[in-house]
Amino acid sequence: MVINFGTTSNIDLGAGNAVNGVEVNGVVSGDNSGGGLVNAQVNGNGIVDKNHHTLTGNMYGSTNGTGNSTLVGASNLQSNTSGVNQKIAVNSFQFLAISAFGDAKINSDGQSGATLLSNTNLDNQGSINGQIGMNASANSAFKNMTVNNGLQVNKGNEGTLAIGNGAITGTGNQKTNASITSDTKYNGNGDATILVNADGNSASNGNKTSALDLNANGDLWNTNGLAQNSKSNAGGVVNGENTNITGNAFINANSANSNGNAFIDAQGGGKGPSSALTSGNLQLTDAQNNRRNATVQGSVQASGDQTAVRSISVISDYAGMQSLSNYQNATSKSAGSSSASASNAGILKRRKRYAFAILTNRAKYGESK
Template sequence: MEVVAKLSTGNLYTRKGESELPTIFGTNKFQVDMAGSLPLLVAYAALLVFCDASIILRSRIRRQIGTVVKSDANTEGKGDDVLTNATAHIFKGADGTVDLGISSSGNAMGADLSSIQNQALGQVGGSGLSATGNVESSGQKTLSASEIAAAVHGDERMVSTLQKGEASGTGDTLVKATGGAVMSNYDLKSPYSGDNAVATAGATGSIKSLAEVLSKQELTWDNILVHVIGSAAAEGIGHAQANLDLGAGNANNGIEVNGLVSGVNTEGGNVNTQVNGSATMNGGQHDLTGNMHGSVNGASGNSTLLGATNIQSNHISGNSSVSSFADSKVHSDGSSSINLNGETVLNTEKGNGGKVGTNATAEGTNHHMTVQNGLNIQDNQGQTIAIGNGMVYGNGTENSNASMAVDTKYNENGNAQIIVNGDGQAHSNGANSSLTIGANADISNTYVGTALSNGAASGETNGMAGNASLNVDGGSGTGGSAVMEAWGGGKGDSSVFTNTGLTLKQWEQLRNITVNGGVSASGDRTQVNSFSMVSDKNGMQTLENSQKASSSSKGSSSASASSFTILKR
């Protein structure tokens, strides 16, 4: 059902010494009738469970000297409970100063869907004002609200818009808000006019989801104040996703925030995702933030967690941006978890910064994991790209643990740092086992590091444990370490092999260090062990390589050990 209320006034011609009420067909009867019927329309609309309400208000003045003054305001709403309002006002003082005021507002609430659409237009001679505000929210519980206004007092002009939307429930939630604030003088538009402030948030999760945005603009001819914020969060079984898109301004003076976090576990694990953002613009000063958070926890199966954010400032004097990403995957026949936390900031006065932290853990007989994240910064220091990643592959017949953490940072002084740390184990009874741990870090191909540890073992019982880590800092240098120890023994033959290596680059200086060792034994009962370790901190290198073997037998037995080392500085 639709309820439409309209109120219109005709042209008003004013001459010196005269003042008239607006009339239709030469009388004031229209206003008298409306005054009596409008309360009935309002009372009727209040009884409706669902309504589509629209109010349109227009007024015009034409001064004898040819100056046209006009205003239009309208609002429409949909939902289970809707309230709309529109006003238009024109006043000319005795000194000839013209005041114009127009506003339009609405609030709507409802299940599944609610929306508000409103517009306000004003003109005083060659000066024009326009404001728009539209909000649409979908989900089990929704709220949409919008309020816009424009005013003229002599030579002063002002336009303001405010939009808010919320949606919550289970499954999908989505909120979209747009607002425009434009001011012109004949064919010249204010350089701060914003044709379209956008705020969109969406989330999906089988347990719960939430999306909310707020967009506010205040425009004068010489300045604009914008504040846009949004948040999306979801929790689900097996899958959840949250996304955000914020923007305001124009090509010469604009701000933008985007974010996405998505997680999956193929065996019905718990997934949480969240992305938040805010952007403030005060003339040419911009302040932006973008955050992402997520977790995936599973009893088994494949887990994936992806995240990305981008915050960007466009200005006639140059552009600035901070982008972040994270990509983690874990496969395990036992339990596993992935966690993500990322924060980025951009301030046209203080500088840019960001940090991304990702870690993954797994427990089981076989586990494979890869973890990667990074930052891409464009600021007055130029472009900086910092990417860190690591992996752990472990295979055996018995339960063991693995973990990998990657932390990437960039501070407002222009310094980047990457820390990668991976640990792993592998154990077997009556079968072979193997383990590989790798770490990589790269800051604009200037500060680079690679660490690798791997091992293999055979014997009645065997296993290994290792670590690979890096600390690559654009301000203090590069360093890292790699460790692997393997063992085997029991009845019959046994053998183990370990290998560790580091490659580090600092500007054009390249440093390498590698050690490995192998040991084997044959006989009725054997025992073997191999340990390899390398370390480098800004060129100070240490290493250790040790192999042991023993064998016992009634007949004959044998044992052998070997080691190998490469140093390059």
């Protein structure tokens, strides 16, 4: 029987009426399957001075324990006002709102934890701003983690939606660390910044496979026609007597441009055969919706009494400056026959500019009898 330990906090405030009123809502909820520590806090304030509305909302939550953890939060600030537009002498209605939302889910066979921190502000005669950040971490042999968060802003006929999410899946038989951070911030005037970072490690011994897959994604839309989409993925698998794989996926995007990188390093070796496969992928866009895609992959294998393999694949793209890097190495030693081989390939592609490059290198070496 599994017992979850959790807590929930919520607020629901309202004042005024449909033509001159405010609402402040928020909820934070978390739980941990191993009886760990769970915190949930949500605060809201509102001031109504005739047609002037000033609203604030804050969320905080955390989980820390063993096994599985979840953490969810959502808040909303809303202002409704009506009056007379003096320029055209007709009644006018103004609707303003900012919503923050996020959730983290961690499945693990070790330690796990998550945190949430959010702050939003709305002044119907001033500015609207807000930020939400979430983090998830695990120290375990098996890990399956996701983090999603975002902001939605409505300002009259203008709207902005920004969402960041990250994911990590790792398998092995040794406890290793993994973490995801996702921060989303509304900068005003339809612009937002999304930063997502996923770091992880998997390791095994006793001829068990280690595998790791990391993802970082960001999406930004507004009613001015912006449709910014950013994706980073790094993954790999390694086999051998002793194996270890480490990686990172990262994106940083706003309405002007997007940046990102993908990195994966897989190592294996010991008695008997070894092999490793690594790959990375980036899909980014700029303010004109021009896409920049890049992929890289490498593989390596060795057979013999004693073997060692290593495969590293890296992609980076900062405001259109793209680079690829591949390193593959294999060695083998045997009283009888042994062999080692390595291969890699990389592709850079930019749509609308029709620039295309492909890099490939293949090598086979180390055969002996």
